Amino acid sequence: MARSVLLQLARDSIQEVIEASNTINKQNLINEHPLLDQKIATVVKIFLEEELRGTSELDASNALIDNIIIASKKAAFEDKNFTPLTTSEYLHCSIEITLDTPEGIISQKDDPILKA
Template sequence: MSRSVLLQLARDSIQEVFQAQRTIDKLALLSEHPLLNEKIATTVNIYLENELRGSYGSTQATKSLLEDIVFNAKKSAFEDKNFTPLTTSEYLSCEIELLLVTPDGVMSEKDPAILKD
């Protein structure tokens, strides 16, 4: 499974809050990507102009990868106590970094901003 699916899941999770509706088809994702059922701890970091704008992570793998990404993405965007909730314009300009804590070490990938300067 490509990690871009995971980054898209993080983006879609945040977008669900802005749209005030559930748009992620979890059953279809779980069916198409069985790895999303595995318990893997994640951290989602949000950056604006290379500055941290929000972060939230799991210390232990207690949820499925799918649920962990959805939960941590929303928490990092809207409930990080160090920042105000993310705005729509910030969302469009932010980079999202996803960290996966695996037995082989930490894997990381960043998703570029939707709108470029």
């Protein structure tokens, strides 16, 4: 099953930090998916073996693409309740994104890249 654009963006954001690279082309993504340019409140949660491993919540002051990128990196590496995510944990974690849209709450969760 293909990962949604939002969940893939979250994974790519975390992977950029792990690999110390810049791979996300925001303008191309916005051109392909105009919704990413809308201002939408965003929550990103990271789970390891169904246990919360990091979380970050951002209000609707930024574009969705920026909220997902920022919240993913904060949940993975800056949540004060957890140590920064390791590469191994990244490969075994699942990510949940919750959006607070005018139409209501939308939530998506993916499977780990590698299953235990």
